[in-house]
Amino acid sequence: MRKTALVPSSIGVAVLALGLTLAGCSSTPSASSPSADTMSSSSPTPSASPMDHMSKTGTFMGLNGKSVKGTVTVSGSELTLTGFSSDEGPDLHVYLTNGTDEAAVAAGKQIxxxxxxxxxxxxxxxxxxxxxxxxxxxHCDKAKAVFGAAALS
Incomplete structure (x- = not known):
């Protein structure tokens, strides 16, 4: 049985081929692509997602006889509460939703x-x-009750 050893030159060829393949994915403008001068500087890069550029705020109001106060800011990939206070609950969570009822909470995203x-x-x-x-x-998950909400704008 003959064993074949990898020859350094075959590894070099593989590395060179990989390098050339990756060079084709470069973001450097070429003669066939628009130059950096002709591209709008206000357009986001393809890797940027909508959440990287979004900044929205809202002011909490209590619901269902509960008290919730403060401000929420959603900016980039962070949600921040300031001046926040709420009635005490055994299992309070913050959710992103499209509405303020139990159905909206169930369809929303628990943070x-x-x-x-x-x-x-x-x-x-x-x-x-x-x-x-x-x-x-x-939302109080244990009691299945919305304590308060803030509309983002």
Whole structure:
């Protein structure tokens, strides 16, 4: 049985082929593509997602006889609560939703547990496209009750 060893030149050829392939994916303008001078500087790069450029805010109001106060800001991939307070609940969470009822919460995106008595709180959205949602809801999961909401604008 004959064993074949990799010859350094065959590895070099493979590396060279890979390098040439990857060079074809370069973002450097070529003669056939528009130059950087002709491209609009205000257009986002193809790798930018809508959530990277979005910044929306809203002011909380209590719902269902509960008190929720403060401001929410969704910017990039972070949701921030400032001046926040809420009635105490056993299992409060912050949600991104398209409405403020139980059906909207069920169809929305749960972000994280929220502290009812912590003035400033920040939450990473971890790949959630916040541009798909118009409301931020404070919800008691245990009681299945909306405590308050803020419309994003």
């Amino acid at each position: 994280d547990p929220v502290a009812f008595d912590k003035d400033s709180q920040s939450f990473m959205l971890n790949g959630v496209d916040a541009s798909m949602y118009k409301d931020v809801v404070i």
